[in-house]
Amino acid sequence: MPEAEQPQGPHVPVLLAEVLAAVSPGPHVRILDGTFGAGGYSRAFLEAGAHVIALDRDPSVLPHVEALVGDFPDRFIFVPGTFSALDVLAQPHAPIDAVVLDIGVSSMQLDEADRGFSFMREGPLDMRxxxxxxxxxxxxxxxDAEPLANLLYAYGEERKSRRIAQFIVAARADAPIETTVQLARIIEKAIGRKPGDAHPATRSFQALRIAVNAEFDQLVEGLFAAERLLDEGGRLAVVSFHSLEDRIVKRFFDPAKGGPAQSRHLPQAEIRPLPWTSVAKAVKAGPEELARNPRSRSAVLRCGTRSDAPARPLTYEGLGVPRIGSAA
Structure with a gap:
């Protein structure tokens, strides 16, 4: 969503009521919060009586971790690390009844200018x-201009990626591009800005953030890690914030969505048991949440329940993961 519409202040967990309904926290339920952030989901699970194991790779979350350790010392555990390895990190605390992933950058990170995630705030061009x-x-x-354009096109769906890349290369010939505002101004100069539209740097900043943090690889690896970790009946809930992520999650839960149509004239492929059952339809925020939390506008929740089928080997096939090729 356009950063100008992002709320200020602490991160507000989106679709909280829907996530709670999906994972049914309560006494004796063990939930893995794979993307801890500011701890909004974890706190809600703990207040419902659940035990929570939380993961995050961002060291800035530690004050929020300490707050929950103080409030729930017997039911909250934090493990530093990436959710792509959640099965390994959570194994000492198994069995796990549910895994929750809130994909993408949080409002907390956007609000910290020195992290470099936001083009609305002057800061070092970091994003890590x-x-x-x-x-x-x-x-x-x-x-170089061509691989940079390809990156902006593949990860940000930026149709004017070639022009933006050319302007970036020309600008850095005079001096390195070091701040968020510098880059945002270069992009705005390259493609202009129409009143009422999202900031022209929105897609490019998304693409750079995804590339810097290998977000699509993290997402795919995390989904398959959850599949390995959860036993039959375990629940996985994933909140994503743009169409590229949501497509990956959708096809992960239902591989048929991404596979080629099979001709009825050819021998039929073997039908394998699906690892996920009770896959719910996508859920989006209602009018009340949209009014109080604009960040929820682009959020999509998808969830499923683990079947007794064996976990699949990790594969990118059929998931629609964007790959850097050539820009349009």
């Missing part, structure tokens, strides 16, 4: 959730 590895500034200043 773990504060490790190459930053957005490294990509912007080091990639």
């Amino acid at each position: 959730m773990s504060r490790e590895g190459p930053s957005a500034a490294d990509l912007v200043n080091q990639l």
Whole structure:
């Protein structure tokens, strides 16, 4: 969603009532919160009586962790790490009854100018959730025009990616691009801005953030890790915030959505038991939540229940994961 519409202040967990209904927290229920953030979901699960194991790779979440450790010392455990490895990280605390993933950047991260996620705030062009590895500034200043354009197109669906990349390369020839506002102004100069439209840098910033944090790889690996971790009857709830993520989650739960149509004239492929049952229809925020929390506008919740079928080997096939090829 356009950053100008993002709420200020602490992160507000979206679709909270719907997530609670999906995972049914209560006494003796063990929930893995794979994307802890500011702890909104974890606190709600704990207040409902559940035991919570929380993961996050962002060291800035520690004050929120300490608050929940103080309030729920016997039922809350925090494990630093990425949700792509959630099965390994959570195994010492198994069995787990439900896994919850809230994908993407939080309002808390957007509000911290020094993290570099937001083009609405002056800050270093960083975007690293773990504060490790190459930053957005490294990509912007080091990639040649063609691979940069391909990245913006594949991960941000930016149709004017070639022009933006050309303007970036021209600008950095004079001086490195080091801040969020610098980059946002270059993009606005490249493609202009119409009154009432989202900021022209929206898609490019999304693409850079996804690339810096390997978000699509993290998502795919996390989904299959949850499939390995959960026993029959376990529940997985995933909240995503843009169409590229939602497509991956949708096809993960229902592989037939991403597979090629099978001709009735050919021998029929073997039908394998599906690892997920009771896959609910996508849920979006209602009018009341939209009014009090604009961030929920783009949120989509999908959830399913683990069957007794064996976990599948990790594969990207059929998931519609964007790959960097050539820009339009």
